[in-house]
Amino acid sequence: MRTTTLARRVLLAAALATALPGIALAQAFPAKPIRVIVSFAPGGAADQIARAVSEPLAQALGQPVVVENRAGANGNIAGDFVSKQPADGYTLLMSSGGTVSINPHLYAKMSFDPAKDLVPVASAARVLVYLQVNPAKVPVNNAKEFLAYMKANPGKLSFGSPGNGSSPHLAGEMMKSMGNVYATHIPYRGAAPAIQDLLAGQVDFMFDPGVGLQHTKAGKLKLLAIGSPKRSPLYPDVPTMEEAGLKGFDADTWFGFYAPAGTPQPVVARLNTEINKVLRSPAFVERMNAIGAIPAPFSPQEFGARAQEDSKRFGALIRERRIVGD
Known part of the structure; x- marks a missing residue:
């Protein structure tokens, strides 16, 4: 019995000795x-x-x-x-x-x-990414109308993104693939400058990572859909791209x-x-x-x-x- 108790104490001491340096490091950080x-x-x-x-x-x-x-x-x-x-x-x-x-x-x-x-x-x-259009350039009211408008005007629309391969860019490519539509991608060095050009009409639409929602509330941009599998709890009235007909659309990051x-x-x-x-x-x-x-x-x-x-x-x-x- 004494041998067993002693062995347990030795193991406990060894475990504490191993853990103490890590505990001390966490407590000292940051200096x-x-x-x-x-x-x-x-x-x-x-x-x-x-x-x-x-x-x-x-x-x-x-x-x-x-x-x-x-x-x-x-x-x-x-x-x-x-x-x-x-x-x-x-x-x-x-x-x-x-x-x-x-x-x-x-x-x-x-x-x-x-x-x-x-x-x-x-x-x-x-x-989440939010499909937004410049209403002065794209005369549509919802995502289904938007997809139909793109099909009727192949290659005439352009969309901005924070950069090549960014999630808003991939959302646009996902839409092009699943919707069998075409638009020209214009990459920027960030979402903010892309939104500014969307407001100015230099590009027609964008899958906005949220920084342009203030302009939607001000009526300068029109929000058509979100790129999530389910509706956002923050915007429950805004449909998903799947509801617009693109089954399985998911561009969240x-x-x-x-x-x-x-x-x-x-x-x-x-x-x-x-x-x-x-x-x-x-x-x-x-x-x-x-x-x-x-x-x-x-x-x-x-x-x-x-x-x-x-x-x-x-x-x-x-x-x-x-x-x-x-």
Whole structure:
């Protein structure tokens, strides 16, 4: 009996000795400011999410959280930069899921491997895309009319997106494929400048990741449908693209935070815990409501699984449409 008790004590002591360094690391982190590198231009969904998280996260961690924008190559510029930073939790990537799930299908060569060089930290929001048109240029009232109008005017319409291979671009390609219609894609360096050209009539429509919804409320743009499998709880009266006749249409993506591979698990866990607290706050929910996004507090493992699902879904579309990166 004494031998058994002694053995248990030895095992318990060994387990505590193994756990203590990780616990101490999590408690000591952070000891300096944290940088959040956003993969798209200011004003877009990724930028707005990063800034909505940064201030309350800084308060929770007791250190400044500084947001920087490094747009380009559908997130590859920011992703490459973060992947080469020290794996200590002080540099994070905020991006759409495209950097991890889509870019490996778009680019024959990349300067980093998202699956190996980055690790998921925390999801932030499910970002929906909203089919919006400039009503002065496209005389339709609903998505069914819009699809019919496109068929009657092949190649005459153009649509903007935050960049080649972005989720709004892929939503447009999904519509072209499933609806047997054609329109010219015009890529921009972010959603905000694409929306500005939609307002100006330089492009005719866009699958907006939410940043242009304010203009819909002002009557400057017309919202026809959403690209989700189900209607949005934020816009319950707006039909889905499936209801317009495109069965199985799903262009949702998950935006979130990543860190360089090798970042200690206790640091990832601490960041995940604190970010998830922010996502559940009324202030963050309100900010997301403004852009039509839905907060999505996941564990790192759940977030990674979502990225893998998106990779399969969008990878098939990219191969079918023969889309390549810039």
